[in-house]
Amino acid sequence: MRQRVEQSESKHQQRRKMKTMLFSALLLVSGVVQAQSHLDQVRVSKTLKVCTTGDYKPYSYLRSDGQYEGLDISMAESLAESLGAKVQWVPTTWKTLSDDFVAQHCDIALGGVSVTLKRQQIAWFAQPLGVDGKIPLVRCADKAKYQTIEQINQPQVRVIEPAGGTNEAFVHSHLPNASLTLFHDNVTIFQQLVDKKADVMITDASEALFQQKHYPQLCALNPEQPMQYGEKAYMIPRDDMSWKQYVDQWLHLSTATGDYARIAEQWLGVIK
Known part of the structure; x- marks a missing residue:
């Protein structure tokens, strides 16, 4: 008799657990439905x-x-x-x-x-x-100097980048030996290259190609062979x-x- 009572209580507890789990699941689904896209x-x-x-x-x-x-x-x-x-x-x-x-x-x-x-x-x-990738943007007169990561990753090479974003991250990862300056204005940063206040800017090929049209002194290097694959x-x-x-x-x-x-x-x- 005692065994039957224990079995009955056990089944009752199982039913309560199942109801609790079902109620929790319904609440979860309700929350998902209510979260407006x-x-x-x-x-x-x-x-x-x-x-x-x-x-x-x-x-x-x-x-x-x-x-x-x-x-x-x-x-x-x-x-x-x-x-x-x-x-x-x-x-x-x-x-x-x-x-x-x-x-x-x-x-x-x-x-x-x-x-x-x-x-x-x-x-x-x-x-x-579309596919994009990191390439150097440099003065055309110096383009032979900065074709590769090895050439740029030197203490005497002055790299300039806007703060934050993937350009700065690339420099920290691939060009740790270069001298990095973080510039406050991503619009006028290209003039720093023209004025010889920096040597290289690593940026996406699409931006480099666009900017070289507006700054004839600057050249986008190897846009078809980026140093790092990227997508927009x-x-x-x-x-x-x-x-x-x-x-x-x-x-x-x-x-x-x-x-x-x-x-x-x-x-x-x-x-x-």
Whole structure:
């Protein structure tokens, strides 16, 4: 008799545990359902919050009149238009980009953002828009001196980079012996090379090719053979699958219809 009572109590406890587990699972599912996707937030608010640095031509540049321009700026406006929304620009810096994103200051971050595993830890990336990579930007008169990492990684070589971001990270990782200066302005930094206040700037091939058009004294070295592989993509909040699928589909259609190529041609030249 005692054994039957114990068995009955044991079954009752098991049922209570099962009910508790089921209730917890329902709460978890309910929480996921209630967490509104950025897709729905943008559709309801009619506002697309975009984090961008505004200092990285040809992707994102804040003009003196307070207006943004660039390849990714035009793409952000296209994304907002597809949702019947307007863009709200959220200024950020390369040093604070990840922190601003984790703090949920924006729905998407763009403006020449490079894909890195460190950024992937706190955010998702939409499908990559293209392959890029780190190359030296130098005075054309000195281009024979700075063709390789070995040539640049010398104490007498003055490397200049904007603070934060992947350019500085590359120098710390691959050029530890070079003399590094962190410059406060990513727009006027190129004049430092022209004025011989620095020798080399490591940057993405796309930026180097763009800037050499505006600074005839500067040359982008070996853009077809970068020192480090890279990709450009838009950062989106982690764990928001509905938003990622929408952004990816919008990018796919923009590429397939030629809209992206038409915008990119204005800033990068013909996209192959």
